[in-house]
Amino acid sequence: MKARGKAIKYGDNVDTDVIIPARYLNTSEPEELADHCMEDLDPGFRTRVSKGDIIVAGKNFGCGSSREHAPIAIKASGISCVIAETFARIFYRNTINIGLPILECQEAAKEIEDGDDISVDFESGVIENLTSGKKYDAVAFPQFMRQLIAADGLIGYIRERVAGEAGEKQG
Amino acid sequence: MGMTMTQKILARHAGLESVKPGELVMVKVDMVLGNDITTPVAVKEFRKIGAKRVFDVNRIAIVPDHFTPNKDIKSAEQVKFIRDFAREMGIVNFFDVGQMGVEHALLPEKGLVVPGDVVIGADSHTCTYGALGAFSTGVGSTDMAAAMATGEAWFKVPEAIKFVLKGKPSRWVSGKDVILHIIGKIGVDGALYKSMEFCGEGVKELSVDDRFTIANMAVEAGAKNGIFPVDEKTLEYVKNHSQKPWEVFSADEDAGYAEVYEIDLSSIKPTVAFPHLPENTRTIDEAGDVKIHQVVIGSCTNGRLEDLKIAAKILKGRKVHPDVRCIIIPATQKIWKQAMEEGLFHIFIDAGAVVSTPTCGPCLGGYMGILASGERAVATTNRNFVGRMGHPESEVYLASPAVAAASAVAGRIASPDEIQQGR
Numbered sequence: 001m002k003a004r005g006k007a008i009k010y011g012d013n014v015d016t017d018v019i020i021p022a023r024y025l026n027t028s029e030p031e032e033l034a035d036h037c038m039e040d041l042d043p044g045f046r047t048r049v050s051k052g053d054i055i056v057a058g059k060n061f062g063c064g065s066s067r068e069h070a071p072i073a074i075k076a077s078g079i080s081c082v083i084a085e086t087f088a089r090i091f092y093r094n095t096i097n098i099g100l101p102i103l104e105c106q107e108a109a110k111e112i113e114d115g116d117d118i119s120v121d122f123e124s125g126v127i128e129n130l131t132s133g134k135k136y137d138a139v140a141f142p143q144f145m146r147q148l149i150a151a152d153g154l155i156g157y158i159r160e161r162v163a164g165e166a167g168e169k170q171g
Numbered sequence: 172m173g174m175t176m177t178q179k180i181l182a183r184h185a186g187l188e189s190v191k192p193g194e195l196v197m198v199k200v201d202m203v204l205g206n207d208i209t210t211p212v213a214v215k216e217f218r219k220i221g222a223k224r225v226f227d228v229n230r231i232a233i234v235p236d237h238f239t240p241n242k243d244i245k246s247a248e249q250v251k252f253i254r255d256f257a258r259e260m261g262i263v264n265f266f267d268v269g270q271m272g273v274e275h276a277l278l279p280e281k282g283l284v285v286p287g288d289v290v291i292g293a294d295s296h297t298c299t300y301g302a303l304g305a306f307s308t309g310v311g312s313t314d315m316a317a318a319m320a321t322g323e324a325w326f327k328v329p330e331a332i333k334f335v336l337k338g339k340p341s342r343w344v345s346g347k348d349v350i351l352h353i354i355g356k357i358g359v360d361g362a363l364y365k366s367m368e369f370c371g372e373g374v375k376e377l378s379v380d381d382r383f384t385i386a387n388m389a390v391e392a393g394a395k396n397g398i399f400p401v402d403e404k405t406l407e408y409v410k411n412h413s414q415k416p417w418e419v420f421s422a423d424e425d426a427g428y429a430e431v432y433e434i435d436l437s438s439i440k441p442t443v444a445f446p447h448l449p450e451n452t453r454t455i456d457e458a459g460d461v462k463i464h465q466v467v468i469g470s471c472t473n474g475r476l477e478d479l480k481i482a483a484k485i486l487k488g489r490k491v492h493p494d495v496r497c498i499i500i501p502a503t504q505k506i507w508k509q510a511m512e513e514g515l516f517h518i519f520i521d522a523g524a525v526v527s528t529p530t531c532g533p534c535l536g537g538y539m540g541i542l543a544s545g546e547r548a549v550a551t552t553n554r555n556f557v558g559r560m561g562h563p564e565s566e567v568y569l570a571s572p573a574v575a576a577a578s579a580v581a582g583r584i585a586s587p588d589e590i591q592q593g594r
């Protein structure tokens with residue numbers, strides 16, 4: 001699996017309140033959430049994002065509220081991947097659970113500039129900046145998380161288990 | 172090497188003798204929590220699993236508290252959706268308007284969390300219950316859905332940072348000042364992925380309410396959980412609130428910690444977090460002249476009875492500054508009733524404050540006190556991010572109930588001492 005798109009760059013501590021402000025949380029429809037994604041930090045985000053684009057940010061991306069609406073809004077905006085120096089922990093698990101790929105890579109997060117053309121190979125964890133020609137190795141996911149991603153997130157993983165148990169009972 | 176308190180609780184719930192930091196474990200959960208924002212997403216995911224029932228009708232708590240009593244049609248639809256789900260599944264702990272309160276004040280009060288429990292909640296401040304010696308942490312809606320079906324959740328076993336508390340806090344210094352002081356010191360990612368374990372002689376100087384406030388804001392330092400040892404005060408609280416059996420875990424002598432901090436409670440001053448991060452702390456004497464327009468006293472951080480009593484002590488016989496709207500929100504129905512019975516509402520209303528029914532309301536910029544552009548609020552809540560309480564160009568200053576009440580009187584950020592001395 002690969003992603004390719006232009007980098008949209010942000011700083012440290014991008015919190016879930018600016019990713020999707022609470023005033024829009026009276027819905028959980030992905031398209032409606034995407035309409036307001038990043039609104040309080042970057043009002044131009046909606047118009048400049050194109051499908052496949054990659055958010056590149058600093059430390060502690062996704063800190064604050066546990067709202068899954070935040071990764072859902074980012075995913076529904078067409079973002080294919082988020083690269084950051086570090087992620088806040090609830091955001092991290094939410095992205096794995098909903099299937100939005102993320103990568104931690106300090107060097108890449110620091111050096112990639114807004115608008116650079118970026119490609120990411122999720123299997124190898126290699127990030128390539130096609131604008132500068134530089135390559136980076138990101139931290140790969142542990143086995144268990146790769147299983148979750150392979151099962152299309154946590155729900156797919158649990159569904160397989162629930163179906164398995166029902167089968168056992170019948171048989 | 173020995174285990175930390177958190178590691179021991181996780182090992183027990185994973186059915187393992189021991190666990191190590193970094194290990195991925197599946198654990199059984201004692202309670203699964205959701206609110207009116209996160210539960211609708213969880214219910215949709217739960218349906219996708221294809222499970223017919225929830226794992227245990229007694230071990231799920233659903234608390235519509237963010238936009239309730241419902242502020243608009245969309246939020247009413249969301250609550251209707253989860254109310255229908257709770258009825259269909261026979262979920263016992265569904266707390267509707269009339270029973271409800273801000274979730275993290277409500278669950279311990281209802282006796283749903285006891286020492287040694289593992290609690291997950293689709294709300295980041297689920298870490299609050301660490302005050303009672305439980306492992307509790309915020310997760311997303313998908314995790315909530317999976318746990319409602321299976322009674323389990325996956326975790327990476329965290330490392331811990333140890334905070335050794337000593338000394339006694341001085342007058343007007345509360346749990347809020349302690350945690351703001353710590354976040355100011357270690358930063359909003361200072362405990363990222365880790366546990367914050369509090370220990371030391373100073374713990375006994377903190378009330379259970381103080382401990383709830385401190386554990387509540389562990390997530391503001393990026394932590395997975397915050398946890399306190401179980402002592403007499405904890406057990407007294409638990410006996411007064413719960414029928415559930417509990418188990419006391421304590422850290423091994425030789426447990427490993429990533430870092431150790433010593434915190435002298437007696438040296439902490441009333442502390443305020445300036446916009447737009449909880450780590451931007453200043454002591455009250457460094458705050459300068461900051462004019463304010465609103466004060467909010469409430470939330471899962473500081474909406475408990477002790478908080479309201481402190482605010483009343485300062486507001487008694489005084490008036491809220493004419494340029495300030497002062498909004499007081501008892502966190503639960505029970506706290507509301509106690510505050511009423513103790514006569515606190517007379518004090519608040521005579522001072523020119525308003526008292527609201529329990530709700531998260533303004534804490535997350537929902538309703539009941541939204542800020543216009545350029546407005547500033549002192550709030551006893553836990554986050555001061557851009558736009559958190561309203562317009563992206565408004566500002567939130569986080570403080571204790573004492574500082575918030577004093578600021579309401581002064582019309583600017585002020586110390587309780589200053590108000591009491593009539594300056």
Ligand code: SF4
Pocket residue numbers: 237273274275294296470471472530531534535552553
């Ligand atoms: S009071 Fe504020 S921080 Fe606490 S649960 Fe409600 S919205 Fe979240």
